[in-house]
Amino acid sequence: NASWLWRSGVPFLVTHPELVCPHPKGGLVDTGSMMKMFAAASGAEPIVLGKPSHAMSDTALRRLELAPDRCGIVGDRLHTDMEMGHKAGMFTVLVLSGETKEDDVDRAEREPDLVLQDVGELASLIEKAHDFS
Numbered sequence: 001n002a003s004w005l006w007r008s009g010v011p012f013l014v015t016h017p018e019l020v021c022p023h024p025k026g027g028l029v030d031t032g033s034m035m036k037m038f039a040a041a042s043g044a045e046p047i048v049l050g051k052p053s054h055a056m057s058d059t060a061l062r063r064l065e066l067a068p069d070r071c072g073i074v075g076d077r078l079h080t081d082m083e084m085g086h087k088a089g090m091f092t093v094l095v096l097s098g099e100t101k102e103d104d105v106d107r108a109e110r111e112p113d114l115v116l117q118d119v120g121e122l123a124s125l126i127e128k129a130h131d132f133s
Helices: 002-007 031-042 054-064 078-088 102-106 119-130
Strands: 072-075 091-095 114-116
Touching (some): 054 078, 072 078, 078 091, 091 119, 114 119
């Protein structure tokens, strides 16, 4: 049983804290829901290695040998994708085709640098900026 291991000091590692994964038929249970259940049952404190943790952005920037101010993050969640980008000092692009809706952005503690309807809109902006036609 994993809870025995966590109680004995084995690290409780998780990839991300999202509770649900967006799906056309409704949200699917995601890692964060299971993380909370296991934490409640075991008393173990999870360590999040993915978004919004610095571990993920620092590793990517180091491997790519890039400065954060030369990078951007594109995502659909304020509390993971955008939060990680803000913490790392990256340009943040929120797409509204996933979990986050426009009224969520209005209530956000810190707004993304750019808000788009979807990644197709981002692709169009990049094409226009670089005249790929």
